[in-house]
Amino acid sequence: MDGKHMQIGEVAARTELSLRTIRHYEETGLVIPSARSQGGFRLYTETDVARLMVIRRMKPLGFTLEQMRDLLAATDRLDSGDALDADEREALLERVRTYERAAAEQVEKLRVQLARAEDFATTLGARLEQNAPTARTRTPRAE
Numbered sequence: 001m002d003g004k005h006m007q008i009g010e011v012a013a014r015t016e017l018s019l020r021t022i023r024h025y026e027e028t029g030l031v032i033p034s035a036r037s038q039g040g041f042r043l044y045t046e047t048d049v050a051r052l053m054v055i056r057r058m059k060p061l062g063f064t065l066e067q068m069r070d071l072l073a074a075t076d077r078l079d080s081g082d083a084l085d086a087d088e089r090e091a092l093l094e095r096v097r098t099y100e101r102a103a104a105e106q107v108e109k110l111r112v113q114l115a116r117a118e119d120f121a122t123t124l125g126a127r128l129e130q131n132a133p134t135a136r137t138r139t140p141r142a143e
Helices: 008-015 019-027 046-061 065-079 086-131
Strands: 042-044
Touching: 008 019, 008 042, 008 046, 019 046, 046 065, 046 086, 065 086
Parallel strands: none
Antiparallel strands: none
16 A cells, blocks of 8 residues: 555544544445555545545534535536536536535524533633632631
8 A cells, every 4th residue: 555545544533533424424425435455445545535524524514415415526526627618617616605605604603602602601600600618717616
């Protein structure tokens, strides 16, 4: 195996995805290993890792597998090096722009949720501090 290919364990470590998740994405057709070793192990390239990173970034924003597949198909076509006529190129770019706008909207929603969560945590911390037992001073015992 040359330096251009990685086994699934290395890809999992680099992408912070589980082996199971990577296999699931393979089963759904989102990512296909670029090669197989003689022993049948999945082998991935940097391009495969980049594809998995796109998927990983889309997931927390609520994109469906079908939306991931659609965006990847559009970017694959744009990146293919094939000659595209102006209309097809513009249509593909508009699909990508649509996902970019949707991602920006989701990021803003997440920012609002995060701000609310931080306020909540701060409120709880203040309440705990307010009700924490104070250090008692020892009173001498009457003997």
